[in-house]
Amino acid sequence: MAGGAVELIDLNKLYGTMRAVDNINLHIPGGEFFSLLGSSGCGKTTTLRMIAGFEQPTSGHIILDGVDMTETPPHKRHVNTVFQSYALFPHLNVFDNVAFGLRRQKETPENVTRRVGEALELVQLTGFEKRKPAQMSGGQQQRVALARALVLKPAVLLLDEPLGALDARLRKQLQVELKTLQQQVGITFVYVTHDQEEALTMSDRIAIMSQGRIEQIATPEEMYENPATVFVADFLGVSNLMDGIASGADTGGRCKVKLGGTFELAAGRGSAAASGKTKITIRPERVRLEPKGSGGENRIPGTVQRWVYLGNAVQLIVGLATGDKIQALMQNSGEEIPYREGSEVAVHLPATALRVLTDTGVPLASEGD
């Protein structure tokens, strides 16, 4: 289905002197599953509410399919919202809840009945028409909210942490369903969440927000593999962040980074030409542990400090000789992992997985994720 392109131009929202949304520029093509990801208070919900029309931007424009909607009141925008609290009308039953929007459009009763039926079938709630919202489980209410919004065939569906109130198992299941549904109906989804896993599994593209600004817009894979800023690396998954001194590219086009004053590493990702103080990062699952004394480049001696059994993997916290602490994740492949707490190891940080970050983004929270 064509249409549903959302464009945000220089969007700002100030509450008093507080910048909730700070100069956001964003283009979401029609039919995309786009996520706004960030911790609470980062401005993602405010952005969504501005697209829906509940908040007026302080400055900037919201453009939907080429038409400037900035001044349009919410009831005249061709977007619909699935609220975090669902906001199902408690005095109406499921049928009337879903039919609410259609009746506002002065649809004929036959059309209302038919389209409500279709929408409920889409979310697999046929037969629940007479129920009141309070008589349904959280997951079912969530589906009603979805049907109520989708029945109007909006160009864009806005979802404000729709799975936030559900338990972990149901959430996982609905993630898959939501993605399937989005592909089925083919409309643009703008999805707000603080759950990185949710964003990674469902989205076509993600924007990570912090303090009202967008840190990076990328596909999930790109975002995870090549975080643009220290903030993104830290926010998305577990990253090992270490301070280093970069000194430009070596002959292989990799960045030379000195760690802890003595250990020279080669980093194959990020800006190779970086020099001066920098941060290097590596994902825990890329860290290799080798027996003590193994030779080769990018190897630093260390001691296993903690050994945590996770079931499908083993997490090891290793204290490096540089003074840094690093997390390593070893898949549980059935083989014995020869390292225990106190084991001396050589930590291999493969150059292909090691990334130099020059852009810090916003200052990190005192506590990493």
Added chain:
Amino acid sequence: MSAASGSRAAKSGTGKSGTGENGTGGRGRIAERTFSHRLKVWIANPWGHPRFLVIVAWAYVLISIVPVIVAVQFSFNAGRSVTVWQGFDLTKWYFSEPAYSVWHDPRLQHALFQSLKLAGLDMLIATPLGVLLAIGLARWRGPLASASNFIMLFPLVTPELMMGVALFLVFLNLFKFIPPSTTAQVLGHVTFSLSYVVVIVRGRLFSIGKQYEEAAADLGATPWECLRLVLLPLLLPAIFSSLMMVFAISIDDFVISQWLSCGSDCDTVPIRVYSSTRGAPLPSINALAAIMVYMTLSAIGVAWLVHKFMTRGERPEGRGGMMQNMGGFDM
């Protein structure tokens, strides 16, 4: 279509209930259940069942209800005394006695109807006004709004006598075209009962929040449709509570009715009870007062039933009482 996942959701939805795991782990020693031991435990644990509070609460209830019970009791007195019990007669002072029963004494009958008229009109005028005022005040932001919010509470905190005198002077000097009359009494009652409606409705408005209105707007409802189809239905319990509350405080009012009274034709039940007890009271006065008690009680009873009926779908666990919803005071 992913039909399989739907049934999975239904299953996991129902699977959660009924898995209460009460850890009843075995204790090492079993405490002795002697009286002195229990007393020790009770004193040592002031966070247990609040016995003192229960006793105080019951004492309060009894003390406050005894005078009412005595007054009602004497409305069934077979004799003419309001102080000496002379036997039981269920109907005498209500309507059997041919000259002085509530029904046959024209002054008492008139007072009853005057009270009902005032309370009814007050209820029908103050409630819609108060609902609109509450919605307006809840939506309106700015310094003027907070001033209005504050001023609106004046009738609640002003001594009623002041209210009465003030209203009397207003009608005497400013609105000269309204002489002391039933009209003046109704206007007076509306003036001071309005605040109660606003407080009740505003409490409910705050507990409803903005989410339903936003959802309605999102689905294409105009502001008017929003009010009519979403907000008013959700406010119904509060509106009903307001009706009952206004009725109860209006029928109970003495001071304002008295100040704006046009003489014996404007006498309400409280005024009549007051003037009669200063003369030679008959149990018919008790009967009249008792009728008011019955009416107030049934108003509260009806309010409770209707509120329960109207909000039955909202809290499946039955948590949060009527009072919580009715009087969500947020001052």
